Amino acid sequence: AKTQGKNSYRVFHPDMEATVHAQERLESALRGALDRGEFTLHYQPQVRGSAVTGVEALLRWTHHDLGEVPPDQFIPVAEDSAIILPLGAWVLDQAAAQAARWQAAGTPLRVAVNVSPREFAQSDFVERVQGTLTRHHLRGEWLELEVTERLVVRDIEAAAHKIRQLRRLGVLVSLDDFGAGHSALSSLMKLPISALKIDHEFVENAEFHEGGQQLIQAITSVARAMNLAVVAEGVETERQLNMVRALGCDQVQGFLFARPMPADDLARWLAEWRAGG
Ligand code: C2E
Ligand code: CA
Ligand code: CA
Ligand code: CA
Secondary structure, eight states: OOOOGGGTTSOOOGGGHHHHHHHHHHHHHHTTTTTTTOEEEEEEEEEETTEEEEEEEEEEEEETTTEEEOHHHHHHHHHHTTTHHHHHHHHHHHHHHHHHHHHHTTOOOOEEEEOOHHHHTSTTHHHHHHHHHHHTTOOGGGEEEEEOGGGTSSOHHHHHHHHHHHHHTTOEEEEEEETSSOOOHHHHTTSOOSEEEEOHHHHHHHHHOHHHHHHHHHHHHHHHHTTOEEEEOOOOSHHHHHHHHHTTOOEEOSTTTOOOBOHHHHHHHHHHHHTTO
16 A cells, blocks of 8 residues: 555554555545535534624535545545645635625624645635635635644744735634644744634543643633633533633633534524524
């Protein structure tokens, strides 16, 4: 079996064969999946106090044989094989189209889109975003891009420059999975971002480990000093909600409020939420 892309330097072990096969199978299933219309976007609300501040668009893939494949499985394969480029462009376009529909319906919502390092690295990425906004007559402030620190490992100045250009379009940029990587805080703080997102694993962990709570506390105090919002992800219980709020997270996202869902369901959920249901 052959390995490709950025993992190709790895020493090959026989027990990796199954993994490689699974990846190759996924990769060939991914080819053409866009043309077959197998992808959809689900939206998960983000809440501050009792207000819905926006939604995160999350990709869903239902393959005709494999069934539903979770993004944690297929996104890395898409990234390794460059399929992420057309796929990411599709996500951005769909999300912007949906944001424009919500505007037209009188229920404007900001949509946050996940951007992989490879997409962000495209030299014309900012132009692509601008083109998408223009195509859908959408002001930049209704779009947020979620990036991870993996995009800054090579050249932080270049990343900061690109984010600055995006901010000039009105687009918000937040740093996803904050605390999960290994970049120095001092360099991450050079990025002109508007929010930090704390991954659900940290929220889960903090419930039972004091060290986890201290980590969240440290993140929120840095954020406050930098004038950044903090979004806690994966809040599933009232207990977790109270905890992350006490630790200084102003925005929350999680199953406690709503699972990611199709746009139609979200409209119904939103109507109930606003009616205080
Ligand atoms: P992420 O960006 O960290 O997204 C948050 C994940 O947490 C989502 O998983 C969401 O469904 C899940 N989640 C939300 N609330 C809860 C909760 O209360 N409890 C738990 N346990 N989980 C919760 P999902 O949708 O499976 O996506 C997984 C990852 O795949 C995302 O992590 C993101 O890194 C990637 N991804 C998803 N859609 C896209 C996309 O359109 N483009 C790119 N590049 N990556 C995407
Ligand atoms: Ca995200
Ligand atoms: Ca995350
Ligand atoms: Ca994650």
